[in-house]
Amino acid sequence: xxxRLRADLVLEYPFTRTTGPVIGAxxxxxxxxxxxxxxxxxxxxxxxxTEYDPESSVPLTDLVEVGPGGELMSWTWVDPPRAQSPWDQxxxxxxxxxxxxxxxxxxxxxxxxxxxxxxxxxxTARWRPEREGHIADLEGFVPxxxxx
Amino acid sequence: xxxxxxxxxxxxxxxxxxxxxxxxxEPVRSVRTPIRLEYDFIxxxxxxxxxxxxxxxxxxxxQSPVDGxxxxxxxxxxxxxxxxxxxxxxxxxxxxxxxxxxxxxxxxGRDDLEIPYVSAWIHLDGADIGFLGLVAGIDTSxxxxxxxxxxxxxxxxxxxxxxxxxLYWEPTGEPDIPVTAAGTNAWHAKQAAAxxxx
Numbered sequence: 001x002x003x004r005l006r007a008d009l010v011l012e013y014p015f016t017r018t019t020g021p022v023i024g025a026x027x028x029x030x031x032x033x034x035x036x037x038x039x040x041x042x043x044x045x046x047x048x049x050t051e052y053d054p055e056s057s058v059p060l061t062d063l064v065e066v067g068p069g070g071e072l073m074s075w076t077w078v079d080p081p082r083a084q085s086p087w088d089q090x091x092x093x094x095x096x097x098x099x100x101x102x103x104x105x106x107x108x109x110x111x112x113x114x115x116x117x118x119x120x121x122x123x124t125a126r127w128r129p130e131r132e133g134h135i136a137d138l139e140g141f142v143p144x145x146x147x148x
Numbered sequence: 149x150x151x152x153x154x155x156x157x158x159x160x161x162x163x164x165x166x167x168x169x170x171x172x173x174e175p176v177r178s179v180r181t182p183i184r185l186e187y188d189f190i191x192x193x194x195x196x197x198x199x200x201x202x203x204x205x206x207x208x209x210x211q212s213p214v215d216g217x218x219x220x221x222x223x224x225x226x227x228x229x230x231x232x233x234x235x236x237x238x239x240x241x242x243x244x245x246x247x248x249x250x251x252x253x254x255x256x257g258r259d260d261l262e263i264p265y266v267s268a269w270i271h272l273d274g275a276d277i278g279f280l281g282l283v284a285g286i287d288t289s290x291x292x293x294x295x296x297x298x299x300x301x302x303x304x305x306x307x308x309x310x311x312x313x314x315l316y317w318e319p320t321g322e323p324d325i326p327v328t329a330a331g332t333n334a335w336h337a338k339q340a341a342a343x344x345x346x
Contacts, residue, residue, distance in 0.1 A: 004190065004196075005190065005191050005195075005196055005199055005200075005309060006188065006189065006190050007189045007310075008186070008187070008188065008189070009186070009187035009188075009189045010184065010185070010186050010187070011184070011185040011187070012182070012183065012184040012185070012256075012257060013182065013183050013184075014180075014182045014256045015180070015181045015182060015183065016178050016179070016180055016181070017178060017179055017181050018177060018178050019176060019177055019178060019179055021163070021164045022164060023179075024175050024176045024177055025164055025166055025170065025175065025176075027176040027179055028170055028173060028174075028175050028176045029167075029170060031173075031176060032169065032170060032173055034167070034169060034170075036166075036167070036170075061163060061164045061165055062164075062165050063164055063165060063166050063167065064167065065167045065169070083186070084184055133176035133179065134179060134180065
């Protein structure tokens with residue numbers, strides 16, 4: 001029998017998507033260094049924002065600033081990051097409920113090790129100096145009071 | 149609350165209210181979302197037999213034990229019946245174009261493809277399904293369903309265990325197969341002749 005065959009296969013699509021008004025506003029905010037949520041009819045705020053209310057389907061249009069500080073609701077530690085990760089160092093991934101928002105968003109937690117993370121801790125956004133309107137404009141979240 | 153299907157997608161009209169800070173900045177309208185999946189591909193036995201045969205300039209299919217239909221590339225099963233297809237059949241490197249597409253825009257990552265190019269379903273003589281290949285050696289406007297083609301192989305010293313051995317398919321110059329008998333139409337005609345639903 002012949003030797004076993006093996007090949008590297010890469011499936012890659014360089015998509016560019018149009019954002020629509022709500023995600024576009026969220027990304028515009030990131031480029032300008034602020035985080036936006038969107039207000040629901042019951043006055044609670046979704047962050048990240050969605051175009052429609054997830055329960056009633058009514059269109060949502062009232063974008064409001066939230067954060068940059070928030071509370072860590074849950075987290076996991078990633079070591080090592082995968083090749084396609086936005087982060088090249090071991091890091092946390094957390095659900096962060098930003099101040100003024102009622103739902104948590106997922107983002108990276110930039111600390112040296114998992115012993116520096118705990119549910120309920122305060123974290124705050126760290127921005128990249130050069131931003132273009134992309135979720136990666138937010139480099140991640142760091143413990144409040146840490147060097148940002 | 150439950151979803152109300154009567155609500156129109158008014159949010160898509162673009163009427164949103166923004167914090168003052170964002171009133172005068174250029175809005176973001178698009179975003180890069182590339183995806184990339186890296187596979188470590190290890191073919192199974194049917195595909196391995198197919199790929200190994202390519203090194204000898206041979207194209208292998210497999211035959212259904214149920215009705216004799218020939219599949220290429222072979223996958224080890226007749227998917228219609230869930231029947232194993234252990235028997236390989238050697239196919240010639242001639243056939244016809246069952247269907248085709250002229251691509252006039254470059255594809256990222258495929259700089260080797262000079263546009264415009266033609267990708268086509270190649271139905272080999274003796275096979276009952278088509279497989280994909282490039283058609284060249286003819287003006288793109290001349291390609292047609294039913295056109296007879298033959299494989300253009302890499303030089304012998306460049307052959308590997310890969311379908312890339314076939315550079316492209318070129319016209320043989322033989323008379324076309326009637327469209328009604330080309331591509332999957334051939335299979336349907338065969339089934340009709342046998343008195344079975346296609």
